[in-house]
Amino acid sequence: QKEVEQDPGPLSVPEGAIVSLNCTYSNSAFQYFMWYRQYSRKGPELLMYTYSSGNKEDGRFTAQVDKSSKYISLFIRDSQPSDSATYLCAMEAENTDKLIFGTGTRLQVFP
């Protein structure tokens, strides 16, 4: 079993839809939770960064962490075609200095 599980998709939604992306994990030591966006043939770029449990909002993006369920989510409101990309969740345990990534979910937003 992988430490971080993520549905690879693809997830196809119409423009304006609310998108929900999720990851589950098995390592209870994870404390830092991130979402990266990766466009085709580009490197990942950081979208959201959360420490421990709770919610964080930034514009159209909301990240949620539920440590009791070992489950994290990223919500995208009013999705746009420019949001079409692969979304990677990533996690890090205290004192490990390295990120563990999920496989990524490919999102397609059509006009």
Added chain:
Amino acid sequence: DTGVSQNPRHKITKRGQNVTFRCDPISEHNRLYWYRQTLGQGPEFLTYFQNEAQLEKSRLLSDRFSAERPKGSFSTLEIQRTEQGDSAMYLCASSLVGPSGGSGELFFGEGSRLTVL
């Protein structure tokens, strides 16, 4: 600030040849990471440097792989006697971290794609 730069962007080589990739991090960043990404997978950690010191290497990094970061600036990743299974995107990332540790916010380059024939 030009971001993290990686060269070459794409390398095609024959099995058994050696290849070297270069990464130029963001200038003030003290951490430099190498990750490998294959099609349909997320990046997998290979190794990282704090300034010029290589602090950790993944078990994925066989003896054919070596990474250096002389003087704590740019880094090179060399793969000797390449195999078809080495075909992947090699991603470099850098970050600025303080005494509390952690990876910090990783800034990734666009990657170097290796194709081994």
